[in-house]
Amino acid sequence: MATLPLWPALFVFAALFVAPLMYFFAVSFWTVRARIMRPAFSFQNYLETITGYGDVLVNTLAVAFGIAIVTTFLAFLFAYAIRFKLGRFANLFLLTTLITLFGGYLVKIYAWKSILGTDGVLNKAVLSLGLITEPVSALVYSVNGVVITLTYFLLPFAVLPIYGSLRSIEDATLEAARDLGATSWPVMRDVVLPQCQTGLMTAFTLSFLISVGDYVTPRFVGGGAALMGTFIENQFSFGFNWPLGSAMAFTTMFATLLLVVLVRMVMRRALQP
16 A cells, blocks of 8 residues: 555556557567568567668767767766865856756757857857868768767756765765875775766766667757667658667667666776775
């Protein structure tokens, strides 16, 4: 009876998440003939995903991994500054971080598209300073634009879990380490990082998972960059091949989870006190 209040939430979770996931997993083994899905049990879709899109999957994982690393690193620096360095201005910077969450996703994409474009604010500013003689075109409609845009979008989501972990570190603990003769780096390595590894891993995982599956940013800022999310979206929309799209999605998901587990193991070993 104690768990009775949880049943509505569990029902919603099962109906809106578990059931669709199981359906698409079953569909991933089906076949398509004459643009009609036929129930079957075949690994052909997974084989086609590995042989035909393996290089795209590797490239997607590499780009998403880079975005997650950069985002987590910047988020840690920002969260650390808010927690330990900014003093009475800390709440103002934290509020600024929260305010950025209210901006719409597409609004941010189009904003960065206008900033990074050849006629954008960034190119005009650099041209006016005389640092370049012609606009830089590699910032938009490329992987570079995807990395910049997604890093900006994911940064607030990464800051919050890291800041939450840093809040649990007492100032007295850091002062005690310094009193014992520890310099800045040993304090960071042996005290701060081990105690906030949960926040770091949460920030990395969130940034990595969103980056792997995103297809909107590659389309509008990356110019249809060859990332897995774009190909999956095409199979469900233009290709009318849901079984192959499902197989591509689950292959990406399995590879992503494997990489997250490996990063978690490396992080735990590296941050062992």
